Amino acid sequence: MQTVSVVGSGIGGLATAIRLAVKGYQVDVFEKNQGPGGKLSVIRNRDFIFDAGPSLFTQPGNLEELFSLAGKDIRDYFRYRSVDIACRYFFEDGRQVNAYTSAEAFAGELQAVTGEDPTAVLDYLRQSERVYEGVGTIFLNYSLHKPSTWLHRRILTAMRIAGYDHLFRTLDEFNRSRFRTTEAVQIFNRYATYNGSNPYRAPGMLSLIPHLEQNQGTFYPEGGMYSIVDALYRLALDLGVRFHFNRRVERILVRQGRAAGVVADGEQHASDFVVSNVDAYFTYLRLLQDPARAEKVLRRERSSSALIFYWGMAKEFPGLHLHNIFFTRNYPEEFRHLFDLKKMYADPTVYVNITAKMEKGQAPEGKENWFVMLNAPALAGPYPEEDVRASRRQVIDKGHCMAPVQIPGSPPF
Numbered sequence: 120m121q122t123v124s125v126v127g128s129g130i131g132g133l134a135t136a137i138r139l140a141v142k143g144y145q146v147d148v149f150e151k152n153q154g155p156g157g158k159l160s161v162i163r164n165r166d167f168i169f170d171a172g173p174s175l176f177t178q179p180g181n182l183e184e185l186f187s188l189a190g191k192d193i194r195d196y197f198r199y200r201s202v203d204i205a206c207r208y209f210f211e212d213g214r215q216v217n218a219y220t221s222a223e224a225f226a227g228e229l230q231a232v233t234g235e236d237p238t239a240v241l242d243y244l245r246q247s248e249r250v251y252e253g254v255g256t257i258f259l260n261y262s263l264h265k266p267s268t269w270l271h272r273r274i275l276t277a278m279r280i281a282g283y284d285h286l287f288r289t290l291d292e293f294n295r296s297r298f299r300t301t302e303a304v305q306i307f308n309r310y311a312t313y314n315g316s317n318p319y320r321a322p323g324m325l326s327l328i329p330h331l332e333q334n335q336g337t338f339y340p341e342g343g344m345y346s347i348v349d350a351l352y353r354l355a356l357d358l359g360v361r362f363h364f365n366r367r368v369e370r371i372l373v374r375q376g377r378a379a380g381v382v383a384d385g386e387q388h389a390s391d392f393v394v395s396n397v398d399a400y401f402t403y404l405r406l407l408q409d410p411a412r413a414e415k416v417l418r419r420e421r422s423s424s425a426l427i428f429y430w431g432m433a434k435e436f437p438g439l440h441l442h443n444i445f446f447t448r449n450y451p452e453e454f455r456h457l458f459d460l461k462k463m464y465a466d467p468t469v470y471v472n473i474t475a476k477m478e479k480g481q482a483p484e485g486k487e488n489w490f491v492m493l494n495a496p497a498l499a500g501p502y503p504e505e506d507v508r509a510s511r512r513q514v515i516d517k518g519h520c521m522a523p524v525q526i527p528g529s530p531p532f
């Protein structure tokens with residue numbers, strides 16, 4: 120039996136380990152943390168449960184596929200359900216828009232609240248689907264940095280479907296050419312932030328992202344996002360994958376130009392193949408000890424980052440849903456601060472995720488678990504403490520968008 124060492128048990132490492140085990144490899148996963156999940160992790164504090172990283176679950180088919188490849192029934196491991204509102208948007212003037220996952224209902228809501236033409240919304244979502252179907256496979260599954268991708272036979276078809284607007288206009292230009300209201304433009308510009316991009320620089324191609332959320336729908340995993348990790352971990356164990364936690368890989372062994380195993384905590388583990396689930400920069404710098412390649416990765420522009428607060432709230436807020444966005448008054452200025460000035464913006468867009476809205480047990484009775492996230496610039500070091508304090512104050516001030524419900528002055532933690 121051929122053997123594989125997987126470095127890292129994030130969601131990518133788990134999925135890779137499962138696919139390889141299904142194909143008949145003996146897989147060993149080395150993870151520096153004490154458990155699996157990586158960025159998809161959980162914080163438990165005084166009966167409050169917080170998904171610490173990702174909070175939006177789309178395309179469950181990708182998970183279903185892993186279970187069906189393994190010949191297992193996903194329902195024995197994991198349950199999820201669809202959510203009818205992808206996001207509730209709050210504008211500074213007090214208007215609120217429910218982004219229903221039914222396209223017609225969403226278009227109707229935008230028309231009722233902002234006066235946006237519902238045909239424009241429905242056309243946009245149809246085009247988003249067309250582009251996703253025609254270009255998505257290339258755009259999402261192949262590296263755009265590799266010349267071989269650009270020689271792929273599907274690239275010409277993809278380019279034809281995408282056309283000038285998706286390739287050479289910014290997402291903001293693209294959206295302004297489609298919608299007449301600033302609110303619709305702002306809502307559809309926000310999708311650039313899903314991969315840390317700036318809608319005033321990123322291409323119109325990112326307009327395919329709303330297809331995943333608004334057409335295919337959003338979902339809630341029972342038990343919160345971490346239940347995805349639990350389910351994949353159990354599936355991997357059932358397939359015979361071996362996990363080595365608290366084992367930091369120091370180096371990938373290379374013999375005659377081929378990966379030949381890993382060194383973890385000073386011990387060598389030989390294997391026929393190695394897969395690194397670790398960030399590309401650290402894989403080159405530390406695991407392959409190739410600083411020149413690592414440097415090349417860093418030369419690429421960094422995506423934006425995030426500042427997150429995990430707040431246990433002492434009461435419930437009936438005006439909020441699972442996913443909530445409180446928009447800044449001035450979106451272009453927010454992105455100028457994040458990408459050009461590399462600073463937090465004084466009137467930030469705030470995302471609030473509350474899993475207690477979906478399920479009992481995520482927070483104590485009558486209370487809520489708030490995951491509060493702000494766009495932040497990519498900095499080399501930690502955020503200055505005074506910036507964090509100022510941001511915390513600005514989030515609380517945003518409470519006025521929620522009238523008549525007010526955010527209390529101070530969270531209980």
Ligand SMILES: Cc1cc2nc3c(=O)[nH]c(=O)nc-3n(C[C@H](O)[C@H](O)[C@H](O)COP(=O)(O)OP(=O)(O)OC[C@H]3O[C@@H](n4cnc5c(N)ncnc54)[C@H](O)[C@@H]3O)c2cc1C
Binds near residue numbers: 132150158173174396
């Ligand atoms: C705040 C935040 C919010 C997000 N929101 C969403 C969302 O709503 N929806 C969504 O779909 N995605 C979201 N994402 C993105 C998503 O979380 C990531 O794409 C995904 O979790 C990355 O998984 P990964 O396996 O590629 O990497 P990681 O999770 O980073 O896994 C890498 C693993 O490697 C381990 N490791 C590193 N170095 C070593 C070493 N030397 N030896 C052994 N182990 C090592 C790490 O401990 C880690 O477990 C969000 C990300 C963040 C940070």
